[in-house]
Amino acid sequence: MGVEVSAVEQDENVSHDSWEIAGRKFSSRLIIGTGKYKDYQQNADAAVAAGAEIVTVAVRRVNLSDPNSPMLIDYIDPKKYVFLPNTAGCFTGEDAVRTLRLAREAGGWDLVKLEVLGDEKTLYPNMPETLRAAELLIKDGFQVMVYCSDDPIMAKRLEEIGCCAIMPLAAPIGSGLGVQNPINIRLIIEQANVPVLVDAGVGTASDAAIAMELGCDGVLMNTAIAEAKNPILMAEAMRHAVIAGRQAYLAGRMPKRLYADPSSPLAGLI
Amino acid sequence: MGVEVSAVEQDENVSHDSWEIAGRKFSSRLIIGTGKYKDYQQNADAAVAAGAEIVTVAVRRVNLSDPNSPMLIDYIDPKKYVFLPNTAGCFTGEDAVRTLRLAREAGGWDLVKLEVLGDEKTLYPNMPETLRAAELLIKDGFQVMVYCSDDPIMAKRLEEIGCCAIMPLAAPIGSGLGVQNPINIRLIIEQANVPVLVDAGVGTASDAAIAMELGCDGVLMNTAIAEAKNPILMAEAMRHAVIAGRQAYLAGRMPKRLYADPSSPLAGLI
Amino acid sequence: MGVEVSAVEQDENVSHDSWEIAGRKFSSRLIIGTGKYKDYQQNADAAVAAGAEIVTVAVRRVNLSDPNSPMLIDYIDPKKYVFLPNTAGCFTGEDAVRTLRLAREAGGWDLVKLEVLGDEKTLYPNMPETLRAAELLIKDGFQVMVYCSDDPIMAKRLEEIGCCAIMPLAAPIGSGLGVQNPINIRLIIEQANVPVLVDAGVGTASDAAIAMELGCDGVLMNTAIAEAKNPILMAEAMRHAVIAGRQAYLAGRMPKRLYADPSSPLAGLI
């Protein structure tokens, strides 16, 4: 982008800064989870405040004893939001495939988030099993966005077998610690030919901005919003933070200096 | 703020989140400098993109050899923006007072930014001299926003003698290194009864968000915008970053955890 | 350790703080590489200054055109130092196994360092291939110390299949960036029942101390010493740093405080 453009044209440019996943175009780069909220109404309000276009959802058994308990889709309309079914809680490829086949039948979507966990303490992915599950799902016609470690070598493998988005963790799920290893995230972004989204570990607005400044295509978060004292306001904060980080990345930051450099000219002093 | 409010009401609240300095109300918490831009037009565009309401300006001798060279106020309208004259380049209290008296005559404003430098390598303030200059200016009827070190003891002194805003540096002017000592900034904010703005050292959007998340009332920056590859887009990034950091501060971030915490319920797995 | 022990006894304790790998006892927790030195003499001097008991070595074709060129073992005596043959430069399990079989024949040692690379830009390990190679080597009777990513799930797998030491990278080989993700290193240490050594990425003394303070059993480094302006002095610095970090870990650091706490009693002031 040339630096001559006026602010107005600029806004144009930015409003045109969209990204694509599995053939769909999105202008929001913030994907939010739908867990841990006080209730579905708060969840829906947060989705509005976040300006989200995609929400992750889990697949679970219906409650037979109370079939009329509130349902997610009565609050968050699948026609307005892209539902991204995840496999949270799955520890094997088979569980993941089975879960997502049910999701596909329930919702009719083939865009899914794969998540095969390695253990319950870290909720880190089991990467070899994730790789295997991704292959099964892709063979079965799914579009797989994959939760993974920040290991660039494994990220490359996942792209090679056909995953449509790479989603390395910033820090342990629900930890709120922010990007722990910016070098690995940067390496993953540099080598990727598909969208890279930071998934899990963001704790506050600056964490999301930092992830985007590294060049991520988007950020996925849940706890940072749902567990804020004021989830709705934090959702809005995250919307701004993701835009801020994205624009800063596109704008190209100033170089860092070890010493000072005056902002006011020294000439013409009285 | 209760967490029941809907996103809509929320926006209300936020749009009402203004701050006051010297009796004036402002909704933008981003003050930008007017140095180092390619030209005044780019500067003016950046001010629009940043959503700034206050801009800092320097006072210098007119160019007698070319009286018709472009003038700042022909591009940035003092009726639309609050001009904040600074004393950049002054190394003594007397210079600062003399400069700001001329500024007051030229613009008719008594709201000023005091900056008494200690040396040219760091452009750090000379704090004892800053204290002395502030006293002179306050006695002379100025409203003094003061650039200072991040020493909480000196910040308290500056407030006690009547400065209307405390502006500790995040890092050396023009260094773009971001907040070097969040502990000191936090201590200054905790003890202050006047607005605290981080002044100098911000390099990119997340730096501004981090400053605001500490509880600052605002951020003042120049180089981070003017020296970005695309200053207009960076100005917009900074606008979002300051809002994001402010909202995150108000929303109350989630606690940090050393281990993971699942976002999806473990019950009801098939 | 009780806090009553006198400094003298303490030294005893410390001199007794040894660790074991594959049935061998070592008192030094600093393993050094033998690459990148000006010459083998400097290398040998560095080994003395580092107080190393183990050195890593590479296996390469002899130089047929000049059979009398200096040889490593003429400078660093395999009777005085444990040689740890590595598979640096191998990208497949087969290459690694073939290389280490030759090493075993050449030196007669079955303690080896496995390193299966994923790409040349990062020199990060290919973890699935590393896992496969480790299994082959263990079946073949080797004692495998394994260079790996800082992914705790993969580290656990490597321990389960019988690796005798887990060696996660602190940062890319030769980068000198220090421990990038202390959380992962900590998680790996917490779960491990075999020695954990940080391998690769250390740049200066404090990096080594930080790794040891996390609870590592040791540190392996090469470039940080070989590329220092004064490698011999840096080797000595690293010896002290590893001891310092180890002792600090054993001693149990003070809690961090957000505010000050006086060291001198407030009572009895004149």
Place this chain on the structure above:
Amino acid sequence: MGVEVSAVEQDENVSHDSWEIAGRKFSSRLIIGTGKYKDYQQNADAAVAAGAEIVTVAVRRVNLSDPNSPMLIDYIDPKKYVFLPNTAGCFTGEDAVRTLRLAREAGGWDLVKLEVLGDEKTLYPNMPETLRAAELLIKDGFQVMVYCSDDPIMAKRLEEIGCCAIMPLAAPIGSGLGVQNPINIRLIIEQANVPVLVDAGVGTASDAAIAMELGCDGVLMNTAIAEAKNPILMAEAMRHAVIAGRQAYLAGRMPKRLYADPSSPLAGLI
């Protein structure tokens, strides 16, 4: 130092790496406080383990009700250690001068540590008052080592009026947070013509190493040792950490790289 020197000569060099303060030569660069220990015996053991040559001491009223209660100098011999009387607890220049005059009479030493506090929450120095007190003490013939903020401009002033050592804080006294602003410490060191010692805020061994790697002449600590679970062992850790950091500074660290660089030659692979 040339890189040809053998490890043995090197040790020579290092054992000769001494520093001077007020005409006295010291080989240890670790100064320890004498507060907060379980008892004076533990304190004395820690001094031995730390290899300290200087200890700071406070001046307080004798206990008239129990004149035979244990006395510091019965455990730590002023003939073996240089006692550095401090003014901890003083909030005005007058208090500081009065306290140190008594110290001079009690011990006969004119080498003192000036500490004029700004408030009790941060225990940060009141810099203008510190400056005034330093002038009074220097006029009165004292050799003043001065606890100060990490403001390079104030540090320069303190050197100009004749302080014999500059001792900026790393973090709040007793906080154990480590060096908060390495940039300021570096700037202070670059400009100083007298010894610079980091005083206060060190929490563990790597913190001390980091301070020394910045080029400090020494480190002063108390809580980090006294409040460790095992103070004697931590004292020894600190001894090694200070040596490690000093040697790493002298040795000249490797450059940092954004990508990997192999330690083993790629040529000659089978």
Place this chain on the structure above:
Amino acid sequence: MSITVEINGEARRLEGPLSVAALLHLLDLPREKVALERNREIVPRSFYDTVMIEGGDRLEIVHFIGGG
């Protein structure tokens, strides 16, 4: 004639024969909001009327809930 089936892990007696559609109706579950697996095989929504539940069937009925 009554049959026993397992639904979401719990045994249930039902009056058969009945179709999947009839079962969902019986359970008061909106067919368009759930997905159903019969003996590990997904039953496409379009087959709900024709596929009959048999004794011993193991059924999983799921829907979307909040998740990260």
Place this chain on the structure above:
Amino acid sequence: MSITVEINGEARRLEGPLSVAALLHLLDLPREKVALERNREIVPRSFYDTVMIEGGDRLEIVHFIGGG
């Protein structure tokens, strides 16, 4: 009658007598965009017409420019 004054550090010959207003006009400087100091004393804009420049005066004429 010609006088010599110093303006912004440079010596200048002028045809006097003339007022501050006249000087600004001569220098082609818009009076509402500048501030003027005469021998270290600020001259309020309202006095531009009445205050006369004298030989040996040391004048500073400043305006706002971009600065951080």
Place this chain on the structure above:
Amino acid sequence: MSITVEINGEARRLEGPLSVAALLHLLDLPREKVALERNREIVPRSFYDTVMIEGGDRLEIVHFIGGG
């Protein structure tokens, strides 16, 4: 003849006249380990035998203790 003095902030009755040295002996304080201030003036150790305590004196007696 008895006098009242203040030592380290506390009032005390003493049997006078007595020297600083005598006072320290009375208080069982080793002279070589303390420093003494009399009415804000330091009393050099060499004067302990000759300087006499007087009624109303305000004395500070200090020593070194552990401190950071």
Place this chain on the structure above:
Amino acid sequence: MSITVEINGEARRLEGPLSVAALLHLLDLPREKVALERNREIVPRSFYDTVMIEGGDRLEIVHFIGGG
């Protein structure tokens, strides 16, 4: 009778028959400091005298060098 073998990737003519030991001697390589692979099979040092080199053999002779 002369044979051609490949050593460390380079073709070489040798006067055969000769043992591994003889080859190492010929190449001036100290047997105790190297390891040798013949047609992808390691030749244990104890066999150096008995194992004979044959035409077409592919040999790898390695040793330890500095490495990280």
